[in-house]
Amino acid sequence: MPATTPTWDPGQYLRHAEHRARPFAELLDRVPVLPGDPARIADLGCGPGNVTVQLAGRWPGAHITGYDNSPQMLAGTGAYAGPTAGGGQLDFAHADLTDWTPTQTYDLIVSNAALQWVPGHLDAFPGWLDALAPGGTFAFQVPNNIDAPLHALMRELAASARWQDRLAGVLRREDSVHAPLVYLDRLARLGCEVDVWETTYLQLLGGEDAVLDWSKGTGMRPVLTALADDPEAADAFTAEYRDLLRTAYPAAPYGTVLPFRRLFAVxxxxA
Incomplete structure (x- = not known):
């Protein structure tokens, strides 16, 4: 686990909700027909629940449970919980994916931008697949841009003389996401029919210091958590990181482009 378990801010996270939700919709488009009717679905790392509801749109009668380990994220999920328009059920529960063990059979286990926070997640795949019904599907997408300036500049800053004592070991490691072939090989060896691909989104962000605003909702969370007891330090780190991002991602008259590569697996x- 990272030295600091991030404290999440749902409001900040949802400031870029459209960009964050799009990959999940594209992942679901590639999920084949599920064996159960109604289907039983688990959403691992559901966050505030705003994309979990997409599952009810695709499988209206399904019983869907979103799992997350963040009390802050789960606090807002009550707005989505309950019976769905198609006759299904949507609920949410606390679970830590580092040790989550399914206690029932699912037709679909899905995860949206969460496994990069779970060290050793490859080792969990056999147990999760065992919990799938025959013909069921395990599908996930993760950011695969840990080498991008967005993250590299933050790691370099955190390792600098000023910050290394405060932030050593806080940020995600460069191997937090594996190469696409690693996932394909692992899942194929476990007996699955596998589809793995990558997409790079040229995300057009609006507003001042838009890339910093994006990072405050995700990648910066461990830093902001580690420095939460020292607001002056948090502000100082943020200002230094902001200046680096302004150079790496210059604003244009129409907005700021953030290239963002994501990895998908179904x-x-x-059967």
Whole structure:
């Protein structure tokens, strides 16, 4: 686990909700027909629940449970919980994906931009696949841009003389997401029919210091959590990081472009 478990800010996270939700919709488009009717679905790392509701749109009668380990994120999910328009059920529960063990059978286990926060997540795949019904699917997407300036500049700053004592080991490691072939190989060896691909989104962000605003909702959370007891230090780090981002991602008259690569995998268990 990272030295600092991030404290999440749902409001900040949702400031870029459209960009964050789009990959999940595109992941679901590639999920094949599920074996159960109604289907039983688990959403791992559901966050504030705003994308979990997409599952009810695709499988109206399904019983869907969103799992997350952040009390802050789960606090807002009550707005979505309850019976769905298609006759299904949507609920949410606390769970830590580092040790989550399914206690029932699912037709679909899905995860949106969460596994990068789970060290050793490859080792969890056999147990999760065992919990799938025959013909069920495990599908996930993760950011695959840990080498981008967005993250590299933050790591370099955190390792600098001024910050290394406060922030050593706080940020995600460069191996927090594996190469696409690693996921394909692992899932195929577990007997799945596998589809793995990558997409780079040229995200057009609006507003002043838009890339910093994006990072405050996700990548910067460990730093902001580690410095939460020292607002002056948090402000100082943020200002230094902001200046680096302004150079790496210059604003244009129409907004700021943030290239963002994501990795997708859909693994169907043998029927």
């Amino acid at each position: 693994a169907r268990k043998a």
